[in-house]
Amino acid sequence: MHFSEQTGEKFEKQLINSQEDLWRIFRIMAEFVEGFETMAKIKPSIIIFGSARIKEGNKYYELARETAKNLCEKGFGIITGGGPGIMEAGNRGAKEAGGSSTGVCIQLPLEEEPNKYIDKDKKLLFRYFFVRKVMFFKYSQGYIAFPGGFGTMDELFEALTLMQTKKTSRVPIILFGSEFWKPLENWMKESLISLGYINEHDLSLFKIVDTPEDAANAIEEFHKGKQFKANF
Numbered sequence: 001m002h003f004s005e006q007t008g009e010k011f012e013k014q015l016i017n018s019q020e021d022l023w024r025i026f027r028i029m030a031e032f033v034e035g036f037e038t039m040a041k042i043k044p045s046i047i048i049f050g051s052a053r054i055k056e057g058n059k060y061y062e063l064a065r066e067t068a069k070n071l072c073e074k075g076f077g078i079i080t081g082g083g084p085g086i087m088e089a090g091n092r093g094a095k096e097a098g099g100s101s102t103g104v105c106i107q108l109p110l111e112e113e114p115n116k117y118i119d120k121d122k123k124l125l126f127r128y129f130f131v132r133k134v135m136f137f138k139y140s141q142g143y144i145a146f147p148g149g150f151g152t153m154d155e156l157f158e159a160l161t162l163m164q165t166k167k168t169s170r171v172p173i174i175l176f177g178s179e180f181w182k183p184l185e186n187w188m189k190e191s192l193i194s195l196g197y198i199n200e201h202d203l204s205l206f207k208i209v210d211t212p213e214d215a216a217n218a219i220e221e222f223h224k225g226k227q228f229k230a231n232f
Contacts (some may be wrong), residue, residue, distance in 0.1 A: 010120060020157040031131045035104075038124055039139040043100050044228040045077035046219055047136055049155055050086030050146030050176075060146050060177065061089045063212060067144060067176065068093025070216035072100075079104060081132075082114040084122065086146045091117035137162060138230050142172040142219045147180040160205055164198075172222045173206040175214050181208050199226050 048068055054061050068078045068090045078094035080087035082103025094101035095117040105119035105125045114123060126132040137159065145156050156175075162168040175181040185208065192198045210217045 005200075011096055028128060028131060031126055031128060032134070035124055035126070035131060035135045037089050038122065039102075039104075040230075041134050042079075042102055042122060042139070043077045043103060044075075044141045044223075045079045045139065046071050046144060046145045047098060047140040047148070048086065048140040049081060049148065050152055051148035052081075052083045052085040052087060052151075053149075054085040054089075054147075056089075059066055060086065063176065064089035064144075064146050065093035065096075067212040067215050068099070069097040070212045071219060072097035074216055074220050076141065076219065079136070080118075082118055082125075083183030086113060086148065088115035088117060091115055095119075095128045104132050106132050114156060125134065125183045133158065137168055138232060140171065140231070141223065141228060142174065144174045144176055144215055144219075145181075146176045160202075162200055163205055171230070171231065172219050175206055176210070178210050187210075 004149075017078065026039040048064055050060065050064065064086045071078060072094050077100030078089040078090050082091070082105030087103070091101045091103060092115070100122065101117055101119045102122040103114050103124065105114045106129060107125060107127050114125070124132075124135070126135075133155070136155065143156070143159050145152060158174070159168075159173055163173070175185075180231055185203070188198065188203065193200055207218055209218060
């Protein structure tokens with residue numbers, strides 16, 4: 001193959017990649033537009049998140065379900081990632097209480113279908129994690145994190161970082177289950193604070209609770225007398 005032929009093939013591949021990137025930009029824009037249009041219409045809502053692997057009958061499934069009911073009875077809606085486990089429990093509790101039940105779902109190769117407790121007009125399906133997370137962080141009036149894995153930790157620490165750096169408005173972050181979250185808080189005190197990586201005041205960004213009533217009351221108390229608005 002001559003040099004000119006090699007150059008031509010290389011240019012053709014670059015052109016194809018450039019076109020693919022351009023279409024990807026349009027897909028991303030479309031997801032943002034659909035997400036903003038839908039999420040802007042929902043009532044003030046709280047995100048409930050945690051492990052997708054927790055099954056019905058597990059104590060945290062039932063506690064998440066009860067927490068969602070308590071929040072809806074106080075006038076809040078519920079947002080989840082739309083999947084199984086804790087997400088299903090949150091949407092289920094909202095549905096059972098007659099509240100607003102939103103699912104901000106993600107396309108994953110091995111993920112199950114969105115759970116059946118999401119309101120039909122509040123079901124969103126995203127291809128990109130970062131677009132989905134913008135919807136969480138822009139429209140949530142609070143976060144309740146139940147025990148979970150990498151995804152739970154990712155969402156929790158991004159929320160903490162955004163509030164610590166004042167990139168979003170301050171809203172309550174509730175960690176449900178002291179047996180699960182206390183060791184993490186202790187590690188923050190023993191390592192992050194002692195090494196100067198965070199300030200002691202940063203621990204006030206979250207609160208650990210063990211009952212649905214305490215979780216819902218903490219959210220309600222924070223917002224008493226305040227006006228609801230998007231976080232950025």
